[in-house]
Amino acid sequence: MLVTVLVLAGAVVLSTHATVSASPAGSTGACTPDALAHAFTGSFRLQSIDSFGCTGEWAYVWATVGSGPKEISVTEVLQLDVVSEAWRFVSRQKYCHPGLIPDFIYRKGCFSN
Numbered sequence: 445m446l447v448t449v450l451v452l453a454g455a456v457v458l459s460t461h462a463t464v465s466a467s468p469a470g471s472t473g474a475c476t477p478d479a480l481a482h483a484f485t486g487s488f489r490l491q492s493i494d495s496f497g498c499t500g501e502w503a504y505v506w507a508t509v510g511s512g513p514k515e516i517s518v519t520e521v522l523q524l525d526v527v528s529e530a531w532r533f534v535s536r537q538k539y540c541h542p543g544l545i546p547d548f549i550y551r552k553g554c555f556s557n
Contacts, residue, residue, distance in 0.1 A: 480505050483522055483531045491515065499546035503531060504553030519556035521549060 475498035484490040488509035494517070495506040501524040508517050521539060522531040539545050540554035 475503060480522060480531050483520070483533055484509065488514065488516070495552075497548060497552055499548045501526065502545050502549040504549050506552075506556070517557065519553055521545070521553040 475496075477493045477496065480496055480503060481490055481493060483505075484507065486509075489511065491508040491511065493505055493507045497504055503522040503524070505520045505522060506517065507520070508515060510516055520533050521536050523534045523539075524530075525532055536554055540550060542550065544550075545553075
């Protein structure tokens with residue numbers, strides 16, 4: 445019984461930090477932490493990408509930015525610019541609406557900080 449509880453608890457912990465990725469359909473832009481990290485150009489330096497996922501030309505990223513007392517976790521929605529093959533942040537206010545972006549990205553990227 446204890447082993448079952450420990451296995452289930454471990455699965456829950458692992459599933460909360462799972463990374464999901466897929467190559468964007470119809471483009472050569474990579475859905476990798478390195479490719480997504482290039483979108484972080486603001487004043488808070490990217491520390492880590494904790495989770496991410498892509499569907500087609502859309503992605504979400506859960507990341508840690510800043511350092512020390514200014515360190516925060518952020519969730520961003522990104523879109524692949526097919527011309528430059530670079531990921532860029534998009535306005536969640538504009539794009540986070542059912543049916544406007546893929547459901548997976550909507551669920552993972554639109555309901556956080």
